[in-house]
Amino acid sequence: MTARRGPWMIAAVAALAIAACAGVLGLRRGGERVFAHRAHVVGGVSCVTCHPGVASAGDRGPLHLPESGTCVTCHDKPHDPRPCLGCHTDPFAAPGAADARAHLRFDHARHQAPTAGNCMRCHQQVAEGDTRLRPPMAACWSCHEHDRARDVRACDGCHVDLADEGTPPASHIIHDGDFVNGHGQVAAASADLCGTCHTERFCASCHGVQAPPLAGRSVMADPLRPAVHRAGFRSRHADEARAEPGACTTCHQPERCQGCHTSEGVIGAGATNPHPPGWVGLTPMENEHGRAARRDPAACASCHGGAGESLCVSCHQEGGVGGTPHPPGWSSRLPLEAMPCRLCHRGALAL
Amino acid sequence: MGKVALDLIDGGVPAPALIELGAATRRGAVRGEVVATYRSPAHLVPATSLFSVLGDVPSTYGGARASWRAAPRLDVSGDAGVRVIDGDAAEHLVARTTLRLDDRGRGALIAELRRSGGDGWTGARAAARVPVAAAWTLSTELELVIPDDARGRGTIWPWAMTAMTWSRGVWDAAVALEASASSEERGRLDALCRLGRRWELP
Numbered sequence: 233m234t235a236r237r238g239p240w241m242i243a244a245v246a247a248l249a250i251a252a253c254a255g256v257l258g259l260r261r262g263g264e265r266v267f268a269h270r271a272h273v274v275g276g277v278s279c280v281t282c283h284p285g286v287a288s289a290g291d292r293g294p295l296h297l298p299e300s301g302t303c304v305t306c307h308d309k310p311h312d313p314r315p316c317l318g319c320h321t322d323p324f325a326a327p328g329a330a331d332a333r334a335h336l337r338f339d340h341a342r343h344q345a346p347t348a349g350n351c352m353r354c355h356q357q358v359a360e361g362d363t364r365l366r367p368p369m370a371a372c373w374s375c376h377e378h379d380r381a382r383d384v385r386a387c388d389g390c391h392v393d394l395a396d397e398g399t400p401p402a403s404h405i406i407h408d409g410d411f412v413n414g415h416g417q418v419a420a421a422s423a424d425l426c427g428t429c430h431t432e433r434f435c436a437s438c439h440g441v442q443a444p445p446l447a448g449r450s451v452m453a454d455p456l457r458p459a460v461h462r463a464g465f466r467s468r469h470a471d472e473a474r475a476e477p478g479a480c481t482t483c484h485q486p487e488r489c490q491g492c493h494t495s496e497g498v499i500g501a502g503a504t505n506p507h508p509p510g511w512v513g514l515t516p517m518e519n520e521h522g523r524a525a526r527r528d529p530a531a532c533a534s535c536h537g538g539a540g541e542s543l544c545v546s547c548h549q550e551g552g553v554g555g556t557p558h559p560p561g562w563s564s565r566l567p568l569e570a571m572p573c574r575l576c577h578r579g580a581l582a583l
Numbered sequence: 584m585g586k587v588a589l590d591l592i593d594g595g596v597p598a599p600a601l602i603e604l605g606a607a608t609r610r611g612a613v614r615g616e617v618v619a620t621y622r623s624p625a626h627l628v629p630a631t632s633l634f635s636v637l638g639d640v641p642s643t644y645g646g647a648r649a650s651w652r653a654a655p656r657l658d659v660s661g662d663a664g665v666r667v668i669d670g671d672a673a674e675h676l677v678a679r680t681t682l683r684l685d686d687r688g689r690g691a692l693i694a695e696l697r698r699s700g701g702d703g704w705t706g707a708r709a710a711a712r713v714p715v716a717a718a719w720t721l722s723t724e725l726e727l728v729i730p731d732d733a734r735g736r737g738t739i740w741p742w743a744m745t746a747m748t749w750s751r752g753v754w755d756a757a758v759a760l761e762a763s764a765s766s767e768e769r770g771r772l773d774a775l776c777r778l779g780r781r782w783e784l785p
Contacts (some may be wrong), residue, residue, distance in 0.1 A: 273685060323686050455712060466765055
């Protein structure tokens with residue numbers, strides 16, 4: 233009996249928790265009833281009944297949002313004398329419409345004939361809810377072929393000023409995946425694409441004008457803001473550098489490692505050995521340094537470069553105990569007497 | 584509805600080469616994405632350096648991400664993937680939830696779990712941003728990281744920061760206290776401050 237009751241108890245507790253948290257989760261918005269587009273459409277109310285004049289609206293002019301007077305033509309006994317839209321509206325609906333009017337070249341009147349006056353051809357998501365009233369760009373592209381315009385970044389046929397608009401893309405150029413870490417390469421390869429929406433000021437908000445990129449520590453006051461080096465990165469930086477070779481050099485010059493390690497006393501006079509136990513040994517299990525060097529040779533070179541390479545040569549020279557440092561399948565067009573080959577291939581010097 | 588994207592980026596020297604393949608789809612409140620990345624590091628060592636003979640070990644990553652708007656103010660997302668370097672595979676896992684405290688998201692809470700495999704680390708992070716007045720915002724952040732192989736660097740690396748921000752018009756200022764115990768130091772306390780002014784073109 234107790235075992236049967238268990239799932240019901242969990243469900244009841246979960247239901248109570250959701251009900252208690254409904255306001256926090258946004259399921260219940262302060263007791264107000266947001267205007268239900270779907271219910272009105274299903275009830276047979278035409279869009280233009282509440283949005284009079286929108287069918288003939290041009291690129292400029294009023295937004296054609298309904299007035300309370302429009303509502304009371306059907307809802308003839310309002311429960312409150314205040315304007316209906318003061319409460320019965322999604323908080324983003326009117327600002328979103330104003331934003332679209334300010335930043336898009338769009339003419340409702342010219343779309344009447346192609347859509348046969350059916351607003352739902354574009355405003356499809358009205359049927360799903362009232363949080364996304366503005367049609368996604370994919371709705372435009374279902375009729376308009378703008379591939380060429382997209383390819384040449386000619387967006388101003390519809391978008392007045394993308395950088396000022398600040399609307400995140402909903403259907404294309406979404407910054408997917410690990411974009412914060414990879415955006416440097418994308419920007420370097422196609423800066424003009426970034427420039428269709430972002431001004432240099434946007435870049436400078438993180439990167440500074442001439443300074444190197446700022447870490448998460450510099451946007452300390454906003455823990456929700458995406459940052460490359462978030463939270464306690466300092467502790468993890470060696471592990472993260474090993475985890476993805478090449479990621480660091482997307483933004484940093486190798487000298488950055490050397491400069492910081494010198495100032496922090498990791499290298500240089502009086503420095504202690506930063507390598508963990510098992511770094512160098514006689515068996516493969518004790519030779520972590522070889523794997524680390526293959527993955528991030530720049531990190532090794534930041535301390536052991538130049539004259540410091542003699543440390544490597546002492547073991548890895550031809551016939552030495554360290555064996556060959558070359559990866560499988562290694563080949564080079566350099567003659568053995570050239571640098572750096574001759575450092576280890578001592579026989580080449582006699583040629 | 585979905586999309587597939589292939590990016591081929593050869594940054595030349597000194598930028599590394601990158602190939603990214605992604606496919607994404609959205610169904611209602613759920614968005615799914617699969618990503619594959621190949622990154623050739625193009626190490627920045629001189630051609631005459633001994634370190635140039637070690638080869639150029641690329642990393643390959645394949646994974647998936649899903650995000651779900653569980654409630655109007657609650658987002659849940661997760662990443663799962665595997666990164667292969669030099670024949671070694673390491674898992675990469677992230678679970679994250681964000682609860683906005685108001686419709687516009689001025690205030691929010693974040694909880695995040697992260698696992699970076701291959702002699703890596705496991706971490707938990709929680710953060711909060713709470714508007715306390717019109718121009719003032721209090722934020723706090725806590726992270727605990729447990730390295731797989733401590734190697735004498737400490738078994739847990741805690742990090743915490745509390746900041747207060749003032750923002751008005753083009754000016755903003757922030758003060759913060761940052762405390763941590765890391766692989767380098769048993770304990771460290773920093774006080775940070777920032778004053779910013781934004782200039783905009785008319």
